[in-house]
Amino acid sequence: MNLERSIIIFSWIISIILLKVFVPKSKKREAWVIFLFMQTFNWYFGLIVVEYGLIQYPVVLFEAVEKANRTSFLFEFMAFPVLCVIFTLYLPKSKPWHRRPLYYIGYTALITLFEVIFEKHTDLIQYIHWTWYYTFGTVLIAFYICTFFFTWYSKFLIQGEHHVG
Template sequence: MNLERWIILGILLLSIMCLKLLVPREKVREAWVIFLFLQVITWPAGLIAVEMGWIEYPIQLYPKANLYNRTSFSFEFFLFPVVAIIFSLYFPRNKKGFGSLLYYVFFAGFFTFLEVVLESNTKLVEYHEWKWYWTLVTVMISLYINDKFYRWFSKRLILVELK
């Protein structure tokens, strides 16, 4: 196994540890909703970016999976949804305006920084026509849509439990 696959494995293990440590037991159902809904967003977006040739993920944890889906399972379908779970569960609902914007920039910036470091130092990500600021913007938009859905779902869940 090469260095890139060890990095992917390390990121997956770190993500699992974050879930175990940061998701309260009573919020597991909400975490699943956030996790799965973000995948609804990342699936078509990731496929478009890869199929258009803007970005490439040459090394996968499972190389044969690259024959069917050239997006990054590890990043788009696991790491990013884990980041979205932490984002939504700990979102400062009492902050408005600039404080809320800083929260978005922090999380999107973390994910973007990680991708840029991996792009420049490994063969896990290759930008072709893609730029780091597209990652920043698309991550912020995805987190926004996902968090709006989570809040809508949470309100519906509370109404069902009250009945």
Template sequence: MSRYKDGGKQMAKYTVEKGISISSIILTTLLLILFIPKEKIRQALIPFLFHQALTWFFGLIVVEKGLIRYPFRYYFSRSNKSSFIFEYLIFPAFAVFFNLFYPEKRSLLIKNIHYLFFTSTITFFETIAVKYTKLIVYKKWTWYWSFITIWISYFITNLFYRWYFKQPPCN
């Protein structure tokens, strides 16, 4: 149920959600520009595009099955029920940083901390968004399902990244 009497049809009332969406786009774009060296753009594009494909497929399944709802969608609100900004920009950008800065030659503990950091960061901000905004609403979903699926998506993206660049399998 919408928190607005008009059913949420007037997007002008979603000022917090608009602000978060626009600032997320700007911040994510700046992080990519500032922290991806020119010589690693090719290495960055692979996890970005692959992760977009993953999130497109699985994100749509989750939304269409009614597990998650995105009441406020700044882009493509009539053509797609998923969150374009999260599924196609923010989450894939995190996958880029996850893969480019993956501690390949470190211990299994450090690798797991790397997974934990990246997975927890997105899960934390998602739970804040669920509690305080209308960007996302859990219907038949919880934060730990997000945590698990985010972890798995990083793992799959990393496998693809390593395969694409002909790196040996991770430990």
């Protein structure tokens, strides 16, 4: 097994552990909503980036799936949705207003850093017409969209619960 496949398998395991550790039982429903929303969102935009030849994923774990899709199954359907779940559930809502941008920037910078390291030192991802600051911008926007969607959904859910029973 090569380095890239080991990283992919390790990332799947870490993603599952992160969900188990950081999602309290009382927040499982919210976690599922965030997770599924971000899978859908990532799939669509991941396809655009790959199909326009901006990024390439030379090494994959599921060859049959990723021949049809060509995006990173790990990143689009597991790793990033898991990080969005944790990001959204632990977003500091009651902290001073200036902490929120730091939270967004910190998570985004960490993901961008890992992607740049993988791009430079492995065959997991290859930038074709892409740079790290595109990653930074798109991840930041994705976190914002995730937060916006979940805030809207939570209000809808709370209103719905008041009308039940």
